Amino acid sequence: MSFAHTVLGLLENGPAHGYDLKRVYDQHFGQDRPLHYGQVYAALARLLKKGLIEVAGTEQGDGPERKRYAITDSGVTDLHTWLGTPEAPQQYLQSTLYTKVVLALLAGRPAADVLEVQRSAHLKSMRELTRRKTEGDLAEHLICDHALFHLEADLRWLELTAARLDELATEVNR
Amino acid sequence: MSAAGTEAPPPAADEALGGTLLAARGLAKSFGPTTALERASFDIDPGEMVAVMGASGSGKTTLLHCLGGIIAPDRGWILYEGRDLGAMSESERSGLRCGDFGFLFQSGGLVPELSCLENTALPLRLNGVGRRTADARARERLESLDVDGTAHQRPGEVSGGEYQRVSLARALVAEPAILFADEPTGALDSLNEEKVMRLLVDAARRSNTAVVLVTHEARVAAYADREVTVRDGRTRDLAPGAAG
Numbered sequence: 001m002s003f004a005h006t007v008l009g010l011l012e013n014g015p016a017h018g019y020d021l022k023r024v025y026d027q028h029f030g031q032d033r034p035l036h037y038g039q040v041y042a043a044l045a046r047l048l049k050k051g052l053i054e055v056a057g058t059e060q061g062d063g064p065e066r067k068r069y070a071i072t073d074s075g076v077t078d079l080h081t082w083l084g085t086p087e088a089p090q091q092y093l094q095s096t097l098y099t100k101v102v103l104a105l106l107a108g109r110p111a112a113d114v115l116e117v118q119r120s121a122h123l124k125s126m127r128e129l130t131r132r133k134t135e136g137d138l139a140e141h142l143i144c145d146h147a148l149f150h151l152e153a154d155l156r157w158l159e160l161t162a163a164r165l166d167e168l169a170t171e172v173n174r
Numbered sequence: 175m176s177a178a179g180t181e182a183p184p185p186a187a188d189e190a191l192g193g194t195l196l197a198a199r200g201l202a203k204s205f206g207p208t209t210a211l212e213r214a215s216f217d218i219d220p221g222e223m224v225a226v227m228g229a230s231g232s233g234k235t236t237l238l239h240c241l242g243g244i245i246a247p248d249r250g251w252i253l254y255e256g257r258d259l260g261a262m263s264e265s266e267r268s269g270l271r272c273g274d275f276g277f278l279f280q281s282g283g284l285v286p287e288l289s290c291l292e293n294t295a296l297p298l299r300l301n302g303v304g305r306r307t308a309d310a311r312a313r314e315r316l317e318s319l320d321v322d323g324t325a326h327q328r329p330g331e332v333s334g335g336e337y338q339r340v341s342l343a344r345a346l347v348a349e350p351a352i353l354f355a356d357e358p359t360g361a362l363d364s365l366n367e368e369k370v371m372r373l374l375v376d377a378a379r380r381s382n383t384a385v386v387l388v389t390h391e392a393r394v395a396a397y398a399d400r401e402v403t404v405r406d407g408r409t410r411d412l413a414p415g416a417a418g
Binding site: 123163 | 229372375391392393395396397398399401
């Protein structure tokens with residue numbers, strides 16, 4: 001998963017300081033592993049270098065000056081492309097998909113499309129594996145079955161999440 | 175099948191539907207206050223296998239029943255080989271269901287009082303084929319699906335996997351142009367599911383039978399050439415090359 005894209009997605013809701021970004025990230029995605037400030041600023045530096053974000057202002061408080069970052073038009077385009085690109089179907093990619101879905105909901109984007117694009121990619125993969133197993137020997141058959149059952153579990157998660165999108169939208173926008 | 179309502183009328187048989195075997199547009203169907211289908215469309219080519227997917231209650235079985243001429247939609251049209259199902263008499267539609275269309279359901283469907291051979295021969299007998307010929311063709315079909323040992327048993331005496339293979343034999347015995355299969359492996363364990371699906375795909379490919387496969391199982395849908403999703407009574411086509 002691209003952490004920089006997650007930061008980009010959070011900035012689509014409006015300009016924010018590094019501190020705000022860490023707080024919002026931890027609120028939505030940091031249940032197991034809260035973010036380190038160093039990770040946030042490293043991602044911001046990379047995004048600035050690529051022109052995907054810009055410094056929208058600097059504030060002088062009690063401590064060191066704080067920069068506010070905003071997404072640029074190129075950043076919006078880049079984020080749009082990332083959200084609309086299915087992940088390579090593989091085991092345990094739910095966390096990436098979950099992040100994409102939450103970011104889409106936060107930004108008011110069609111989160112159902114994120115799930116639908118992924119579902120289509122998964123079904124395509126399953127068709128290919130089914131073709132392989134019907135043409136292969138028993139070993140090939142068992143290997144393909146293993147992959148098929150995992151992809152099927154992902155698909156169930158996708159369908160369940162699609163059915164719960166309204167509920168999730170209420171939760172993340174609370 | 176009915177072209178009533180606001181939908182555009184079906185195109186004439188010689189109009190461009192390409193090589194489409196069965197085409198449907200704007201299908202709507204309600205049962206009392208419940209809307210089961212709303213603007214559903216569907217196309218299938220000869221020999222093609224299309225999975226119809228969707229959650230329980232999404233309308234996928236209603237779509238299959240409309241396409242197979244079992245029930246009439248409230249609106250929209252269905253063309254089979256350029257012929258409008260809505261313009262056919264009930265006996266013409268019944269003829270289609272015994273010949274050009276084959277049906278395979280999740281469970282049940284075999285007549286419990288008849289042997290598996292008699293069950294398999296039934297569509298041919300209903301089409302006026304003589305007993306000897308019908309039995310010979312039914313036996314051939316049972317053999318090809320590796321269930322000829324059940325020929326003289328009643329459906330209640332065979333295993334679940336055998337039951338579905340006999341049902342498949344019966345669905346294919348009249349060499350239909352389209353097989354309508356509704357959750358055909360829903361009552362089977364994984365091993366029998368796979369056996370039935372492989373036999374179904376193999377038999378359909380050999381006879382160039384198109385298959386409309388209703389399922390909520392992605393593993394089963396993966397045998398198809400493409401998927402159509404039904405959600406809240408509306409269809410959505412997932413192109414085979416889509417994404418990734």
